[in-house]
Amino acid sequence: MRQWKKRIYSFILILISLVHLVPFYILLTMAFKEKADLSSKWLFPGYLYLDNFKNAWQSANLGRAFINNIIITVLATLCIILLSSMAAYPLSRRKTKLNTFIYTAIISCMIVPALTILVPLYKIMADVGGISTYWGIIAVHVTFMLPLSTFLYTGFIGTIPRELDEAALIDGKSRLGVFYTIIFPLLKPITATVIILCGVNVWNDYQYSVFFLQSTDMKPITVSLNSFFSMYQSQVNWLAAGCLMASVPLIIAFLLLQKQFVKGLSSGAVKL
């Protein structure tokens, strides 16, 4: 009986996993097919064909795009971590009326639809010379990711006992020093969460990049790949190949950080 139950359980697990892997499977079959091969997307071709990867890499200049993505994602994520963990400290430790208001205001910014403010935002960026620069797009990404990350950090710092701060203060640390020396090192798990949630968003962004990164040399991966599917051109097999290549770094990052990621979400930190 027990054995039987266990089998059903494993069967369900496998089924669910397969369902969620379908997109990757379809990407795989498409990535290995020639353009003229119109067989079902469920079938792998009976031949080995790697040109899609080569063409996608060369034609979309994916090498350059990868470098752009890495620079933008790494720096943006670092800024997000720094700025929001810093902001979260007073917001979670000193719940004055002012701070509660500011916390609410920051979280509310999650609601603002990007399109509503796109044009004024573009104008500001153009005025300060931020179009097609790394710092420009990083500033935009950081701003739009801050509500989420500040929320996560504020919740997490709330679970760290205040006694730690007080003990450090008695030891003669300055109030700001307490954050950097005592609190910041404890934020590892939630930082993994922030890296995964925000980093993935930045890496995959299309909406902002298409407007704020116009120069060819600055294009990130999603924008480059989208050109395979534009008005007068359709290279779906290249798109599939490029998409697979683009997800590899993310999959690796996720696998590496997975444990910390879950840890960061737990301990009752994620609370509105």
Add this chain to the structure above:
Amino acid sequence: MKIQPKALLPCIPGFERGMLMRLKKMLNSKGIVNIMYIPVILLFVSFIIYPLIKGIGISMTNWNGYSDASTYIGLENYRKMFADRNFFLIIKNTLIYGIGSAVLENVVGLLYAVLLDKKSKAVGFARTAIYLPVIVAPLIMGYIWYFMFEPIGGAVNDILIAMGLESVDLLTKGTTTVWIITFINSYQYVGIAMMIYLAGLQTIPADYQEAAKIDGASSFQNFVYVKIPLLLPSITVNVVTNLIGSLKLFDIIVAMTNGGPGYSTQSLSTMMYQLYFGKQDAGYAAAMGIFMFCSIAVISVAVLLWFRKREVDA
């Protein structure tokens, strides 16, 4: 050699001893930590709040989106919006995208979490598999599902045909298509909800469940009366964030149907985009954006307060 900053202070013109004291006091006052959020506030004011206010200004003009000329027309754009033949269809679609995704993601996410709240290799694999779609760019996810649903050569129709059924064009079925897109959005992001619930489940002290078991509760009762109330904070977070995200849904719609055919699968955000770039009616687009901002705010705050009340009761 190290120069003591203190030693230099008397050189500053207008320096008095009292100032140093005040500076020291300020640095050690409790409020000093507040300076740590100033960078965030600055970013928000310049990149979100200021553009938002400008957006409100634009919504009261007939600006075409690129020229210098525009006239103030008051609330005309808002009047036009409510008189628009397609407006209520778009609202309906947006609500399906938003509420539908929030419900689906949470119900399925919670089920997955309960199912996978164990430790084994298979469970680890399943968790990773469920989470993986999250890391695909939503635009590309939309394309993938477009390939699945294409009426000719689409993967779903291949299955239907193999089963001896007629192929159907699921991307042109109006409200059904809206639900399909909702389903796909939920499918992609259910992993995040699951992870948050898994984390929530781990914080439930084991003795609570033991106690329930001793009282003779079935595992279903245990779930409903012990786990759910304790998971309420996680549920609140999930529901509210999913709601906000899905009410703004954009990329997947663009990739799968581009809001079409006609206006049948438009949401507020795709409509806004088309008004701005397609119809060159930037004033109207801005009005719709402001409307969207306000309605998402109202809906999410209402839902938040509703759950908060339950949390307190629980």
Add this chain to the structure above:
Amino acid sequence: MKRRILSIILAACMCVGVAGCSGSGETEQTDEKGSALEGSISIYTNCVGVQAEIIQELTDEWMKENPGVTAEVVAPGADYENVMKVKMSSKDMPDIFSTHGWANVRYVDFLLPLNDMPWANDIESTFKELISDDEGNLLVLPIDQNKWGLVYNKDVLEECGVEVPLRTIDDFMAALEQIKTASNGEIAPMHIAGGDSWPLGQIFDQLATPAFTTAENNDQEALLNGTFDWNKWTDFSEMIKGMYDKGYFNEDIFTAKYADSAEAFATGKAAFCWYGNTIVEEAEAINPDVNAGLQPLPAFYEDDDMSFLNGEQTAFGIWKDSENIELAKSWLNFMAKGENVKKFCESESMLPGIETDVPVDVGFATEYYEEFADIRSFPIFDRAFLPNGMWDLMCKDAADLFTGTISAEQYSLDMQNEYERLLEAGE
């Protein structure tokens, strides 16, 4: 330790910031005295694929000829128009940009008059007026031109026993029916990639020319001065809706993408397409043996003759506030050279937009342009007769009309309202 890492990170962020700043600042320098050109320019184009590559190649050659200059070609593809609108609204234009048919209406305030350019008198005359401003100043360099007719798959028509040219719209309707019956519904008489939305407008836009502008007794004046009777649009759209109801379009008309049209055309599953000559290039990539033909648009009225549509396709203008006007002019002159125009046009089987001393071979279209050399050309309907901004509505409402969501009267009413709003906003 932690603090050190932090400060390194901060410093790194700052460096990137500073580098970004200087990167964008260092561009503008022109040697005004002028023997050797110096500086850098940016060129934005809506071209994609092969044509974008050719522009890049030619730009590289131009840079080789002028060692002091650098140029960046930006081709955002489907996002081009959106990017340009955002750039226009913040007065942040590239030195040179494509105007894709909207030189006078949309971009006129940003364009430098090009009357004194050496090639200014060699422009194709049918559309020269449309790429000049109201005072007659030439605004852009048109490299190629669309001479749009009805593109068909020759083999399919032969197989179904349809004889071309189809001189009237009735002949055309009869041909559609014949293709449908002769192929047992296997072949789509017309293929439209409605999943991309814009191809749906294409058939309305192209047939509107013979319907409203080519006959002796036409509506050109009324359309331009705002007195057009939109009831005529009701009849017109009902006729096209009739084609839909009779099943003359591909089954997946609302989901198919442009590539699907090309595929259907290439594999003999579609007879007619509404994309002009470009579809043939795309189809040849799938099936090199595809046999394409071209004829002018059929006439709507008895006393009228067939017609071609004609307009510039890839045209470049210079931003009037550019700090590199000399460089930009040099680039345009380079592009206008005979062999460069030839290279560009032949990659897409299109006629050149300016006369040069180097003949251009337009591939499959050559014999047809010769055969129909006497047929008149008219400007593209929406560009010449509708205010800027109606295209999107035209496509969206077409879909709603086909699916039965709205009536033809509603379509006309929507068109009329939008037409009046845009005319008013334009003044």
